Amino acid sequence: MKHRLTLAAYPQGLPGPEHFHLDSQPIPEPADGQVLLRTLYLSVDPYQRNLMAPVGPGYAPPVPLGGVMVGGTVSRVVASRHAGFRPGELVLANAGWQDYSLSDGSDLLALGDVKQPSHALGGLGMPGFTAYVGLLDIGQPKPGETVVVAAATGAVGSVVGQLAKLKGARVVGIAGGADKCRHAVEVLGFDACLDRREPELARRLAEACPQGIDVYFENVGGDVLAAVLPLLNLNARMPVCGFISHYNDAAPVPGPDLASVLAKRIRVQGFIILDHYGERFDAFRRDMGAWLAEGRITLREDIVDGLEQAPAALARLLQGGNFGKTVVRVSES
Amino acid sequence: MKHRLTLAAYPQGLPGPEHFHLDSQPIPEPADGQVLLRTLYLSVDPYQRNLMAPVGPGYAPPVPLGGVMVGGTVSRVVASRHAGFRPGELVLANAGWQDYSLSDGSDLLALGDVKQPSHALGGLGMPGFTAYVGLLDIGQPKPGETVVVAAATGAVGSVVGQLAKLKGARVVGIAGGADKCRHAVEVLGFDACLDRREPELARRLAEACPQGIDVYFENVGGDVLAAVLPLLNLNARMPVCGFISHYNDAAPVPGPDLASVLAKRIRVQGFIILDHYGERFDAFRRDMGAWLAEGRITLREDIVDGLEQAPAALARLLQGGNFGKTVVRVSES
Numbered sequence: 001m002k003h004r005l006t007l008a009a010y011p012q013g014l015p016g017p018e019h020f021h022l023d024s025q026p027i028p029e030p031a032d033g034q035v036l037l038r039t040l041y042l043s044v045d046p047y048q049r050n051l052m053a054p055v056g057p058g059y060a061p062p063v064p065l066g067g068v069m070v071g072g073t074v075s076r077v078v079a080s081r082h083a084g085f086r087p088g089e090l091v092l093a094n095a096g097w098q099d100y101s102l103s104d105g106s107d108l109l110a111l112g113d114v115k116q117p118s119h120a121l122g123g124l125g126m127p128g129f130t131a132y133v134g135l136l137d138i139g140q141p142k143p144g145e146t147v148v149v150a151a152a153t154g155a156v157g158s159v160v161g162q163l164a165k166l167k168g169a170r171v172v173g174i175a176g177g178a179d180k181c182r183h184a185v186e187v188l189g190f191d192a193c194l195d196r197r198e199p200e201l202a203r204r205l206a207e208a209c210p211q212g213i214d215v216y217f218e219n220v221g222g223d224v225l226a227a228v229l230p231l232l233n234l235n236a237r238m239p240v241c242g243f244i245s246h247y248n249d250a251a252p253v254p255g256p257d258l259a260s261v262l263a264k265r266i267r268v269q270g271f272i273i274l275d276h277y278g279e280r281f282d283a284f285r286r287d288m289g290a291w292l293a294e295g296r297i298t299l300r301e302d303i304v305d306g307l308e309q310a311p312a313a314l315a316r317l318l319q320g321g322n323f324g325k326t327v328v329r330v331s332e333s
Numbered sequence: 334m335k336h337r338l339t340l341a342a343y344p345q346g347l348p349g350p351e352h353f354h355l356d357s358q359p360i361p362e363p364a365d366g367q368v369l370l371r372t373l374y375l376s377v378d379p380y381q382r383n384l385m386a387p388v389g390p391g392y393a394p395p396v397p398l399g400g401v402m403v404g405g406t407v408s409r410v411v412a413s414r415h416a417g418f419r420p421g422e423l424v425l426a427n428a429g430w431q432d433y434s435l436s437d438g439s440d441l442l443a444l445g446d447v448k449q450p451s452h453a454l455g456g457l458g459m460p461g462f463t464a465y466v467g468l469l470d471i472g473q474p475k476p477g478e479t480v481v482v483a484a485a486t487g488a489v490g491s492v493v494g495q496l497a498k499l500k501g502a503r504v505v506g507i508a509g510g511a512d513k514c515r516h517a518v519e520v521l522g523f524d525a526c527l528d529r530r531e532p533e534l535a536r537r538l539a540e541a542c543p544q545g546i547d548v549y550f551e552n553v554g555g556d557v558l559a560a561v562l563p564l565l566n567l568n569a570r571m572p573v574c575g576f577i578s579h580y581n582d583a584a585p586v587p588g589p590d591l592a593s594v595l596a597k598r599i600r601v602q603g604f605i606i607l608d609h610y611g612e613r614f615d616a617f618r619r620d621m622g623a624w625l626a627e628g629r630i631t632l633r634e635d636i637v638d639g640l641e642q643a644p645a646a647l648a649r650l651l652q653g654g655n656f657g658k659t660v661v662r663v664s665e666s
Contacts, residue, residue, distance in 0.1 A: 057592070057595075057596050058596035059595075243591045252590040253591040259585065259586055264391070270593075270598045275598065
């Protein structure tokens with residue numbers, strides 16, 4: 001049987017297992033031109049929360065009630081009636097939260113013979129690409145500049161900080177808990193990492209950034225942005241890829257005030273990573289593949305077992321409970 | 334005698350004549366290496382409000398209590414002990430709100446034999462340069478795109494709109510009053526201009542921008558920004574040169590919310606025109622001089638007579654009572 005998680009209700013606030021429905025169906029047969037995929041890993045990402053609403057965020061269609069929850073997967077071709085794919089092949093897919101799915105191949109990327117297939121959902125996939133485009137193309141850190149990133153051990157933040165170090169910047173992370181902060185400094189090589197659960201974040205951030213902040217990679221919003229703003233240097237850059245601290249709010253999320261934007265000549269630039277695949281994904285895969293192989297980038301995963309655990313994993317991610325890239329292992333590879 | 338206006342008190346809210354002190358002193362003698370200048374025109378600009386405070390906006394030092402109010406001027410050299418300037422020459426200067434001043438020449442720009450010297454304070458000077466850098470370098474309108482600018486008949490907005498038309502964009506202005514709106518369309522060539530005093534600005538703006546908005550040149554903030562935000566297109570650009578509707582407020586001025594910045598991939602970019610003189614001023618003077626000479630750009634001035642009228646002219650400007658670039662004629666040329 002095939003199992004799938006569909007959206008059962010729109011959450012107000014934090015989503016949980018009660019907003020999904022688990023059902024089972026016969027495993028489908030591929031039609032001519034299709035492949036049947038078995039999901040090995042599915043990706044749990046903050047943006048998914050934004051698609052659980054009657055009106056979506058604009059950059060991707062929302063999930064309809066009764067529809068399979070969307071998401072990236074690493075899948076194995078188990079049957080193929082498509083000339084481009086053979087059974088046994090690993091692919092990056094968009095199968096969503098189900099263990100079997102059909103595809104016409106148009107949304108698949110062959111992964112070849114990779115060591116850790118799940119990295120295609122993290123540092124070698126969408127989150128890593130988000131860090132790459134946001135930090136390198138928009139943030140453009142120069143040697144000696146100071147880069148600040150929150151969710152510092154998360155899928156995006158951990159790569160942002162390591163890329164900034166590769167570019168010669170000083171990197172200050174913000175993360176929830178002493179263990180994550182230790183990891184950011186000792187394993188990822190950040191210059192400092194502040195525990196956002198401790199009091200006086202603004203004061204501590206000022207101390208950790210004696211030369212001010214040149215690049216703030218915005219992925220959380222809220223208190224962190226408030227602490228960062230007074231420390232931004234002239235001509236600071238602020239790529240905005242998200243603001244996870246607000247995803248369960250209905251209220252508008254304040255951005256930087258105009259007086260700061262003006263006086264400090266700040267560049268605030270929103271970006272949606274989907275826009276950049278055509279232009280930059282090949283360069284990213286080449287660069288990131290090399291950095292990983294050389295041990296210059298370290299990836300940490302937070303792996304959860306079982307399709308039925310995906311809703312709880314998303315809730316945990318949205319509360320900052322994950323430690324590394326959240327991945328659900330749906331079946332053994 | 335020399336007359337000068339010094340800052341007598343820091344205003345709370347709108348500044349007025351009561352915040353200045355008019356005094357007179359003997360006309361000074363230039364020392365070796367100095368010139369004595371007589372002010373012909375002085376410039377009244379929104380940024381001056383921001384310098385009337387104990388703590389300045391960061392991009393320029395505030396005016397100390399008892400200090401001469403700062404500002405750009407068109408001045409005539411009346412005596413020179415500087416090899417680079419001869420009596421009779423017209424210069425762009427920073428003499429501030431006084432009718433005679435001394436300079437060592439380092440802040441002077443010879444104007445040569447110009448038709449309308451006061452344009453050096455407007456379309457050919459700082460406000461025109463602000464429009465040029467903000468619109469062309471940051472806003473980068475493409476043919477067929479929609480550009481929105483408020484304070485549409487003011488010193489900056491009127492040039493923004495005309496430059497956008499030169500670049501083939503559709504231009505929608507916002508201005509206070511039917512007479513200004515008529516001027517924007519009939520004289521300046523805007524495609525439409527909305528009276529911000531009429532109700533339902535947001536609805537009218539949506540109607541006037543059926544293709545959405547690609548560039549919003551931010552110079553006012555407040556209600557206009559709120560009406561613009563929902564209409565911004567993907568990859569919209571928002572150069573921020575000021576937010577005059579808030580200059581008399583103490584409260585922080587909200588910028589675009591992060592959800593809009595993200596979903597629409599907006600680029601918000603603060604800029605301070607002082608940063609750009611070295612790099613772009615020559616190109617600006619050449620381009621703008623040609624466009625003016627060819628009649629492709631029209632400048633309108635709101636000229637007030639008498640140094641002692643400068644405080645009231647600033648108050649009027651901050652309330653949107655000016656119609657064109659505000660200039661005070663201090664002495665006959």
